[in-house]
Amino acid sequence: MTIPASRRPCDPGVPPDLSSQSPAADPHESHDASARRVGGRGAASGVERLGRHDLHVADCIEAMRTLPDASVDAVVTDPPYGTASASKVQKRGSNELVAFNISWDHDLPLEWISEAVRVLRPGGALCAFTDAMAAREVWDATEHSGARPLRHFYWTKDNPPHNPRKNFQSACEVGVFARKPGKVLAWNGGGCTPNVYNAPIVAGVERSEHPTQKPVSLMRWLVRLVTPPGGTVLEPFAGSGTTLLACELEGFRCIAIEREPEYAEIIRARYGAREVLRAMQSGPTPDAPTREAILRQRSLFGDS
Numbered sequence: 001m002t003i004p005a006s007r008r009p010c011d012p013g014v015p016p017d018l019s020s021q022s023p024a025a026d027p028h029e030s031h032d033a034s035a036r037r038v039g040g041r042g043a044a045s046g047v048e049r050l051g052r053h054d055l056h057v058a059d060c061i062e063a064m065r066t067l068p069d070a071s072v073d074a075v076v077t078d079p080p081y082g083t084a085s086a087s088k089v090q091k092r093g094s095n096e097l098v099a100f101n102i103s104w105d106h107d108l109p110l111e112w113i114s115e116a117v118r119v120l121r122p123g124g125a126l127c128a129f130t131d132a133m134a135a136r137e138v139w140d141a142t143e144h145s146g147a148r149p150l151r152h153f154y155w156t157k158d159n160p161p162h163n164p165r166k167n168f169q170s171a172c173e174v175g176v177f178a179r180k181p182g183k184v185l186a187w188n189g190g191g192c193t194p195n196v197y198n199a200p201i202v203a204g205v206e207r208s209e210h211p212t213q214k215p216v217s218l219m220r221w222l223v224r225l226v227t228p229p230g231g232t233v234l235e236p237f238a239g240s241g242t243t244l245l246a247c248e249l250e251g252f253r254c255i256a257i258e259r260e261p262e263y264a265e266i267i268r269a270r271y272g273a274r275e276v277l278r279a280m281q282s283g284p285t286p287d288a289p290t291r292e293a294i295l296r297q298r299s300l301f302g303d304s
């Protein structure tokens, strides 16, 4: 099921994750992506290896069909919001208005959810960003796919795009958190984790040419919360590879799927420059769970 944007009840305007700044020149071009194609397995979906990660350059449903049942520990993803249209504009740079009419963002995809839930281990978590007006549809589709939607989570922004209007300015994005029935695989946040993460929209050297890039710190927060040590995260809508990089920095394996070859090129380049990112993000992360929180979590869920 795919819901065209035109049939959705309300048009929320330009998605707020779009940077008000011009994308920086890609700082990663000169780096070796150290990617290698893997012969045989998944040949139809063009799977290749980036270190311990897999990158499928393919439609996500086709690629997920090549994955066994219950083979990933978490699904953390940022699918299209279905908000693009010919009449929509976004602000770039200080004053430049450009059309927001990206071909892959015209429709809200929902079919991927049942396939992702099949691939998810029992007790594993699914975290999917979406447009605020589509959160109900994603919630319902998740429930119909056999997972249990439990809560919304939010990314709040210090620096939403400057776009004056006589209305509230949207300074947050929402996601749906769900769990596949079974004993909880991982919750690395203690017992009282707020469902909010604050981070600025991506700018400067972290910014790639991808139009809807999420911050790496945000995706690190999510994968860290829901993935067991050394676990595997599935990201069916990889974009510029932010979730894959988050997994790299957090010590997880990522199965990333991206349909557009030009974005796959950005993923390879960003992966090639992962040490630059690691150095940039080497400071303490304020929301990292403390040892006490992890111990509290263990007693909470009866883990030894």
Ligand SMILES: C[S@@+](CC[C@H](N)C(=O)[O-])C[C@H]1O[C@@H](n2cnc3c(N)ncnc32)[C@H](O)[C@@H]1O
Binding pocket: 058, 059, 060, 061, 078, 079, 080, 081, 104, 210, 212, 213, 214, 215, 236, 237, 238, 239, 240, 241, 242, 243, 257, 258, 259, 260, 263
């Ligand atoms: C919202 S963007 C993800 C951006 C990403 N979080 C980042 O930080 O770069 C969604 C991505 O899904 C990709 N996409 C859309 N439909 C797809 C499909 N059926 N299979 C695989 N990828 C798809 C688009 O090309 C786009 O790059």
